[in-house]
Amino acid sequence: MKRFLHLPGQQEIINMITYAVAGFIMTARSSAFSGIQEEFSLSYSSISMLILVSGLLMQVSTFSAGFTIKKYGHRLNIGAGLLIFGSAFLLIYFSAS
Numbered sequence: 001m002k003r004f005l006h007l008p009g010q011q012e013i014i015n016m017i018t019y020a021v022a023g024f025i026m027t028a029r030s031s032a033f034s035g036i037q038e039e040f041s042l043s044y045s046s047i048s049m050l051i052l053v054s055g056l057l058m059q060v061s062t063f064s065a066g067f068t069i070k071k072y073g074h075r076l077n078i079g080a081g082l083l084i085f086g087s088a089f090l091l092i093y094f095s096a097s
Contacts, residue, residue, distance in 0.1 A: 025058070
């Protein structure tokens with residue numbers, strides 16, 4: 001019997017999740033900068049420059065994450081990411097506003 005329904009494999013599911021997260025980040029980034037524009041009275045060109053720079057940083061970090069995962073493995077990268085996130089969270093928490 002022929003299978004008419006194609007069930008995705010593990011790699012296809014990972015790819016779909018990755019694209020969904022990337023799309024969410026792009027949307028959230030644009031929404032966040034709209035709030036920044038209103039709060040700081042920035043021009044559209046300034047906001048566009050911020051979005052461009054954040055996109056370039058995201059591309060560089062994606063490439064470097066892929067490179068380090070291939071070279072050092074997943075566990076070291078997850079540990080380093082959690083360490084960086086925890087440090088940044090503590091710095092924000094203890095910073096004076």
